[in-house]
Amino acid sequence: MSAKKRLFLIDAYALIFRGYYAFIKNPRINSKGQDTSAIMGFMNSLFDVIKRENPDHLAVCFDKDGSAERKEIFEDYKANRDETPQVIRDSVPIIKDIIKSMHIPVVEISGMEADDIIGTLAKQAEKEDYEVNMVTPDKDFAQLVSDSIFMYRPARMGNGIEKWGLEEVKERFGVDRPEQVIDYLGMMGDAADNIPGLPGVGDKTAKKFIKEFGSMEALLENTDQLKGKMKEKVEAHKEQGMMSKKLATIITDCDVKFDAESYEVSPPDVEKVVDIFKELEFRRLTEQFIRMYNQPKEGETPEKTDENKIAGAGQFSLFGNDTDKKNVDVDELQGYKSLENTSHFYQYIADDFALELFLNKLLKQKSVCFDTETTSLNSLEAELVGIAFSWEKHKGYYVSIPENRKEAETILEKLKAFFENENIEKVGQNLKYDIKVLANYNIEVKGQLFDTMLAHYIINPDMRHNMDILSETYLNYSPQPITDLIGKKGKNQKTMRDIDIEDQTEYAVEDADITFQLKNYFEKELEDAHNKPLYFDLEIPLIRVLASMEINGIHLDKNALEQLSERLEKDIKKLEESIYKEADETFNIGSPKQLGEILFGKLKIAKKPKKTKSGQYSTAEDVLSFHAEEHQIVREVLEWRQLSKLKSTYVDALPKQINKKTNRVHTEFMQTVAATGRLSSNNPNLQNIPIRTERGREVRKAFVPRDENHTLLAADYSQIELRIIASLSEEETMIEAFNNGEDIHASTAAKVFDVPIDEVTREQRSNAKTVNFGIIYGVSAFGLSNQTDLSRKESKELIDTYYETYPKLRSYIDQQIAFAREHGYVKTVMGRRRYLKDINARNAMVRGGAERNAVNAPVQGSAADIIKVAMISIFDEMNKREMKSQMLLQVHDELIFDAHNDEVDELKTLIKDKMESAFKLNVPLDVEIGTGNNWLEAH
Incomplete structure (x- = not known):
């Protein structure tokens, strides 16, 4: 008996939305x-189904114009849904083009939801024994x-595929038959679709009713068996219950016909799909797509095992159709050039004589790209394996560095003449890493620098900046992946030392060659965007400053953290006991689902609890903060979360990140992450240590000077963002307050509350x-009332009075938004651009976010630019004076130093001077400096 043929019906919008939100924190921008993001997310899900399941028949079903029938029954059906994000609207036509190019049917009917189309097709196909x-x-x-008929729930967030058959449905919904799911949904309603259900009936009660009565109708006929409030509610809402059941019922007789022939999986138009992917810059998906159709059919042996060849349609593993199509070259299809199809001359420098000839040539160049090959991504532990050099397209050289330290130093001593030559420009991708690795061998990289990763960040801050993507996007060239040489991550992964010298040469020199070509391309782009001064005067000099800070690291008092960890453990336990007592049961406080059930289901702390898209109670920070004042348990949950995060993220994690060699913590400052221009800190992230709470401040106590000859010094810009917005908006009243050295918050309070400055209360x-501070971030009356003791009405009056007091500020905000609408970007005081792709979006929420960015990005970005100027200036002066003190950290508007005890006063004067003169605003920049035996004391 032959196996049933398998039909897969894809719920398009469900997967598109899911794909879009999967990337929401890190959108994919080309x-x-x-x-x-939405296209990539959907295609990943579709490809996963095809590869995993090898379906016989396939169709993708779309909603079109919503459900006419349900709207007729209930006007507010799905009325609470946010408007579809513009990105998804723009993506759907492209997704349909890809699906059609893959020869997969797109099924949609005006006035019908995808649920109904899938329901109808599923029941028809079932009758035909699919x-x-x-x-x-x-x-x-x-x-x-x-x-x-099965539900096939795609993998998500680490959870595998789920396939629900009869047993899974019975267990999940507490039903005897799947059709009772309609009764279950009708009884409890659905927040996502705005189906009201029966008041007071949640998951547990719905399951209980189905067990007792079997259906909605039976429940409503037997309300005499119910008691108290529940009886009253159900009897009063009988019509609503029946309507909810109808709304929840998937239609299975809509105007669509299952056509086995047209739904049969057939060969795609490979070139067309690849063209669309190339336009979208989908490199990995292109490779995936081609590999999906690159396997021989069962029982066949391919003549070639060349991965770069794609079998013709006759060999497609998914299809049996023979065509005359010959094998197609992947690179031809993608249009990417590669090592295999590009003429190149990469030379290995094999002996001393060759090295002398090479050095002679190298030292005559004006600009050279170099790339280090090492044993580790951790620059403090990395050993050099080799260095590649290129100064001409498709040409380059590779010098191998022996493992023996003495032999290595002999070769590097000769290469020093190049690295320490002030007159040769050094080009690289992420040069900070190479500078730090060479510092391990006492080599200083001198001369002008050009970093392609940084250049691209200035040109297009929202895109990713890794070399493979840049190469394919701008050079139409696909570099050899490192995994081809050393394998994938894991215990069997090799290091570059294990690789043949010929392969090392090809791989390493290709990187240097590509980077040199990218440099030539980006030079012109920087010119066109008028961003050369920002790049060459700010970001490039900062590389050396950050490399030095990362090499220095900061000393950590491990014992202080261990003691703090013990205290936190006791506090957390105490809070848990109190929370369990309030809840009258133990549960997992860290589980949003269980916490939501306790707070909103059992304790009913809110009349209309907010729910997430999946229908669970929302326990987000802002939701709980709203109820904190009235409920002790909520205050304790928030404190429990805070302490638990502090303990796991910092107190217990930081000691594990102390470097064994230096006994210090070496964070990495990322220059190319934040679109505003701010630096971010990684491994460990030292920018987010809480400072507002007592326990958070205690973490800072653990950061201490390197030894008894040093003191920690912290220098902090005072209210720099407010000073910048006062200057940019040219708001005289604010400028005057800053110029007179007034307390700006007291000055503002005096004006908006109309009282003399010396009578301003602490609350005012x-x-x-x-x-x-809220104005910079577009605070609303609702937001202000949440952050203060003011009512919504009082908050609105305060904001209105504020704008009346500072009219030029209001005008500046409007001008910024207007400029962004017209040009698509805003600028900092140093010309850094922040592109705002959603500034003209139709969706008011999306557009509102872009408008807030139009105001705060120039302010935040200008603050970031100014502190960078100060860092470079301080670093250069400290080097000039050959000081023993060292700059260690930058955290937002603050710089931390290991100040040598003999230099404290000199350093204070130097820092204050350089920070306050970093940029000329209409108001003075003010810097507060402190010293101490730990970071908290110094701050």
Whole structure:
């Protein structure tokens, strides 16, 4: 008996939305500024199904114009849904083009939802003896499950594929038959679709009713068996219950016909799909797509095992159709050049004589790209394996560095003449890493620098900046992946030392060659964007400053952290006991689902609890903060979260990141992450250590000077963002307050509350401070009332009075938004651009976010630029004076130093002078400096 044929029906929008939100924190933006997250997310899911399941028949179903029938029954059906993000609207036509090019049917009917189309097709195919898999995360589809129809829930966030058959549905919903899922959904309603359900009926009660009565109708006929409030509610909402059941019912007789022939999986138009992917800059997906159709059919042996060849349609593993199509070259299809199809001359410098000839040539160059090959990504532990050099397209050289330290130093001593030559420009991708590795061998990289990763960050801050992507995007060239040489991550991964010298040469010199070509391309781009001064005067000099800071590291008092960890453990336990007592049961406080059930289901701390898209109670920070004042348990949960995060993220994690060789913590400052220009800190992240809480401040106590001859010194810009916005907006009242050295928050309070400055209360100053900082981030009356003791009405009045007091500020905000609308970007005081692709979006929420960025990006970005200028200036002066003190950290508007005890006063004067003169605003820059035996004391 032959196995059933398998039909897979894809719920398009469910997977598109899921794909889009999977990338929400790190959107995929290509070189054209196009957000491709939704397309990439959907294609990943589609390819996963095809590769994993090898379906016989396949179709993708779309909603079109919403459900006319359900809208007729209930006007507010899905009325609470946010408007579809513009990115998704723009992505859907492209997704449809790809699907059609893959020769997969796109099924949509005006006035019908995808649920109904899938339901109808599933029931028709079942009658024709197909196994049907409905590919969707949407639980509503469980009502359609049968012996032959399954729910296929795609993998997500580390959870594997789930396939729900009859047993899974019965267990998940507490039903005897899948059609009772409709009763379950009707009873409890659905927040996502705005189906009201029966008041007071949640998951547990719905399951209980189904066990007792079997259906909605039976429940409503037997309300005499209910008691108290529940009886009253159900009887009063009988019509609503029946309507909810109808809304939750998937239609299975809509106007669509399952056509086995047209739904059969058939060969795609490979070239067309690859063209679309190339336009979108989908490199990995192109490779995946080609490899999917690059396997021989069962029982066949391919003549070639060359991975770079794609079998013709006749060999496609997914299809049996023979065509005359010959094998196609992957690179031809992608249009990418590569080592295999590009003429190049990469030479290995094999002996001393060759090295002398090479050095002679090298030292005559004006600009050279170099790339180090090492044993580790950790620059402090990395050993040099070799160095590649290139100064001409498709040409380059490779010098191998022996493992023996003495032999290595002999070769490097000769190469020093190049690295320490002030007249030769050094080009690289992420030069900071190479500078740090060479510092391990006492080599200083001198002369002008050009970093392609940094250049691209200045040109297109929202895109990713790794070399493979840059090469394919700008040079149409696909570099050899490192995994081809050393294998994938894991215990069997090799290091570059294990690789043949010929392969090392090809790989390493290719990187240097590509980087040199990118340099030539980006030079012109920087010119066109008028960003050369920002790049060459700010970001490039900063590389050496950050490399030095990262090499220095900072000393950590391990014992202080261990003691703090013990104290936190006791505090956390104490809070847990109190929370369990309030809840009258133990549960997992860290589980949003369990916490939501306790707070909103059991304790009912809110009349209308907010729910997430999946229908769970929301326990997000802002939601709980809203209820904290009235409920002790909520205050304790928030404190429990805070302490638990502090303990795991910092107190217990920091000691593990102390370097064994230096006994210090060496964070890495990332120059190319934040679109605003701010530096970010990684491994460990020292920028987010909480400072507002007592326990958070205690973490800072553990950062101490290197020895008894040093003191920690902290220098902090005072209210720099407010000074910048006062200067940019040319708001005289604010400028005057700063120029007179007044307390800006007291000055603001005096004006908006109309009282003399010496009569301003602490509360008034606090409210004025919240507005002062909130204005930069577009604070609303709702937001202000959440952050203060003011009501929504009082907050609105305060904001209105604020703008009346500072009219030029209001005008500046409007001008910034208008400029962004017209040009698509805003600028900092040093010309750094922040591109705002959503500034003209139709969706008001999305557009509002871009408008807030139009105001705060120039302010935040200018603050970032100014502190960078100060860092370079201080670093250069300290070197000039050959000081023993060292710059260690930059955290937002603050710089931390190991100040040698003999130099404290001199260093204070130097720092104050350089920081306050870093940029000329209409108001003075003010710097506060402190010293101490730890970071907290110094701050």
